Amino acid sequence: MSDPQLPEVSDVDDVDVSAGDTPADRDPQAGGLSEREFSCHCCYDILVNPTTLNCGHSFCRHCLALWWESAGKNECPECRERWEGFPKVNILLRDAVEKLFQADVRRRRQDIQNNPRIAHSLLAFQRHGDEQASRGAAPGGPRRGAGSFFTGVLTALTAVAVMLLVYHWSSGEAHHEVLVSKPVSKWTTDDVTLWMEYLGAWAHQYREIFIEEKVNGRLLTLLSDEELSRPPYSIENPSHRRAVMEELHKVRELGVKPPQNLWEYKAVNGGKSLFLLYALKDSPRLTILYLYLFDYEDTFLPFIQTCCPQVEPTWRQWVEFLVKFSLLPYQLLAEFAWDWLSVHYWTSRFVIVNAMLLSVLEGCSFWRVWSRGEIRTLPKRMFGHLWKMLTHSLAFMLFWPLVPHFVCNCLFYWALYFNPIINIDMVVQQQRIQNQFM
Numbered sequence: 001m002s003d004p005q006l007p008e009v010s011d012v013d014d015v016d017v018s019a020g021d022t023p024a025d026r027d028p029q030a031g032g033l034s035e036r037e038f039s040c041h042c043c044y045d046i047l048v049n050p051t052t053l054n055c056g057h058s059f060c061r062h063c064l065a066l067w068w069e070s071a072g073k074n075e076c077p078e079c080r081e082r083w084e085g086f087p088k089v090n091i092l093l094r095d096a097v098e099k100l101f102q103a104d105v106r107r108r109r110q111d112i113q114n115n116p117r118i119a120h121s122l123l124a125f126q127r128h129g130d131e132q133a134s135r136g137a138a139p140g141g142p143r144r145g146a147g148s149f150f151t152g153v154l155t156a157l158t159a160v161a162v163m164l165l166v167y168h169w170s171s172g173e174a175h176h177e178v179l180v181s182k183p184v185s186k187w188t189t190d191d192v193t194l195w196m197e198y199l200g201a202w203a204h205q206y207r208e209i210f211i212e213e214k215v216n217g218r219l220l221t222l223l224s225d226e227e228l229s230r231p232p233y234s235i236e237n238p239s240h241r242r243a244v245m246e247e248l249h250k251v252r253e254l255g256v257k258p259p260q261n262l263w264e265y266k267a268v269n270g271g272k273s274l275f276l277l278y279a280l281k282d283s284p285r286l287t288i289l290y291l292y293l294f295d296y297e298d299t300f301l302p303f304i305q306t307c308c309p310q311v312e313p314t315w316r317q318w319v320e321f322l323v324k325f326s327l328l329p330y331q332l333l334a335e336f337a338w339d340w341l342s343v344h345y346w347t348s349r350f351v352i353v354n355a356m357l358l359s360v361l362e363g364c365s366f367w368r369v370w371s372r373g374e375i376r377t378l379p380k381r382m383f384g385h386l387w388k389m390l391t392h393s394l395a396f397m398l399f400w401p402l403v404p405h406f407v408c409n410c411l412f413y414w415a416l417y418f419n420p421i422i423n424i425d426m427v428v429q430q431q432r433i434q435n436q437f438m
């Protein structure tokens with residue numbers, strides 16, 4: 001980790017020899033050593049986290065970070081020699097200075113921690129180092145600590161996700177989506193049987209009769225409540241008859257089976273589902289606002305009823321909704337997915353995990369803005385975000401008709417199943433950067 005340079009090392013060794021054994025015995029002046037010998041040539045104060053460059057000069061780490069940020073070059077502030085790689089803290093020198101000038105170092109550390117500008121510079125400097133390290137690391141080469149663990153976990157998760165996808169595709173996605181796009185007048189007896197499967201377990205007992213009678217789509221739409229009660233159908237349970245008639249009414253009105261799950265919704269509204277998926281991921285608040293303004297009946301109303309269930313829409317429901325909407329919008333999406341757990345076992349779990357990760361990432365970026373003292377730039381950032389979302393949406397609307405179905409599918413599954421895995425990595429990176437300095 002350390003990159004000690006020879007002159008410093010020998011200096012420090014001299015200090016340790018001349019300084020005695022216990023802190024009480026130590027008198028830096030006795031060995032001819034004063035604070036001046038251990039002062040940083042940037043701030044002319046005692047060195048904190050001394051970082052030694054290739055040229056041999058040492059500076060406080062935060063002084064170096066501030067200099068690096070303002071100069072924008074990898075140059076020594078004193079002799080202007082370029083440094084190679086990413087400079088690290090000189091551990092030997094740091095420990096020696098901390099032992100000799102405990103009180104001074106503690107005071108300076110306090111000052112540094114309380115200064116948001118310095119914290120920001122240190123963070124940016126460390127991120128620059130992390131980027132360099134990831135660029136310089138040989139592909140597949142060993143990585144230290146949490147990195148290698150999570151790379152392994154991520155690879156395993158990606159493999160699982162790919163397998164699930166292949167399973168999903170091979171289990172006949174098209175087979176399930178056929179009824180939502182096929183006109184009821186063209187339904188075969190098999191299609192009618194499939195439609196009855198969707199009605200629920202109670203409808204299974206009547207399936208055989210419908211197959212025997214060779215009921216196709218055209219015949220199905222002509223059936224009345226009275227006919228269902230008589231042989232050969234003989235559906236005696238009045239609530240079963242009513243349920244069949246209600247579903248039949250919807251099919252007659254739409255001409256196709258109404259979408260009842262995510263895959264059917266996607267089959268009918270390909271572009272819209274892709275748009276909503278990406279928009280909710282990038283900007284949940286704006287997207288929900290968009291749904292409220294332009295898609296109230298079909299999408300917003302079912303959404304709010306699922307997330308904040310109430311017998312009747314009241315102000316209480318709206319308060320609950322607005323609090324979640326402004327503070328934890330991803331929580332709303334997680335609750336919506338939670339409601340679909342029984343229908344979409346794995347997909348719902350992916351959405352819930354991703355919603356939690358996105359909440360964490362949003363919290364992290366807010367914390368970053370706060371800790372840098374840039375809270376005043378928030379309105380400007382929000383406006384920039386609004387502008388970005390508007391232009392992206394416009395571009396999507398213009399180019400969507402040109403995108404092939406296969407590409408749309410790839411983008412859809414990518415956002416649904418791979419994005420959570422990428423976000424796990426991003427959360428881990430955030431943790432590492434923050435642990436470095438806090």
Ligand SMILES: [Zn+2]
Pocket residue numbers: 040041042043044045047048059060063
């Ligand atoms: Zn300094």
Ligand SMILES: [Zn+2]
Pocket residue numbers: 053055056057076077078079080081
């Ligand atoms: Zn130098």
